[in-house]
């Protein structure tokens with residue numbers, strides 16, 4: 240009985256691994272397809288094509304507003320980034336901070352900074368702020384190529400101590416809403432006493448529901464929250480079952 244279960248488990252694990260692998264290959268191919276035309280630009284010194292317009296940024300946390308005469312700035316970032324800052328942890332890989340600029344109540348520009356592992360190497364040393372890159376968009380979401388992005392690097396470089404962010408204190412002070420927080424913490428709670436935060440669970444089906452979570456280019460296929468917990472729970476149950484027999 241024990242042996243049959245072991246064989247069964249091995250097959251299940253092998254199947255899952257193959258599914259994950261082929262899924263990764265598919266992704267790599269599709270990434271190559273979509274990024275094929277930008278690879279030339281990546282090789283050149285220009286890193287401007289890397290930061291895309293952050294669709295749905297306004298569904299993130301509007302953590303502060305800055306008023307300067309008839310100019311109003313609305314600042315947005317992800318809940319994960321705010322939580323990391325509040326826990327005195329580094330701002331996570333993949334974080335996007337968006338700053339809307341309204342002139343006389345009309346959206347005129349959208350400034351974006353985005354942090355990704357390895358992005359610092361895209362630029363010459365005099366244009367490197369850690370792994371952050373910058374982009375300026377017009378009110379209609381098109382890239383403002385007239386803007387000198389070097390300006391963003393040199394001014395934000397003054398904030399190196401705060402990971403190149405000017406409004407780190409505002410992120411620290413922002414009160415995340417309680418209900419959302421408790422939802423978050425429920426997914427962070429250990430399963431059967433085993434902390435699962437550092438477990439990576441990949442979906443084997445690339446057409447899975449909820450793939451809109453990956454629109455922002457976070458498409459590493461990793462599952463989060465309840466889905467992740469559910470899968471881990473199933474695997475742990477299987478292991479438990481095996482021990483019982």
Ligand code: HEC
Pocket residue numbers: 305312314336337338350351352373374375386387388390391392394395403404405406407
């Ligand atoms: C002269 C200095 C200066 C320049 C140049 C500058 N910034 Fe900033 N930036 C700031 C300051 C100061 C803030 C804080 C908000 C405020 O006070 O308006 C800020 C805030 C931001 C934020 C919100 C996160 C943060 O750091 O608080 C983003 C995103 C941003 N800037 C992007 C850009 C981009 C993109 C460019 C270039 C197109 C740029 N900035 C150029 C000074 C600068």
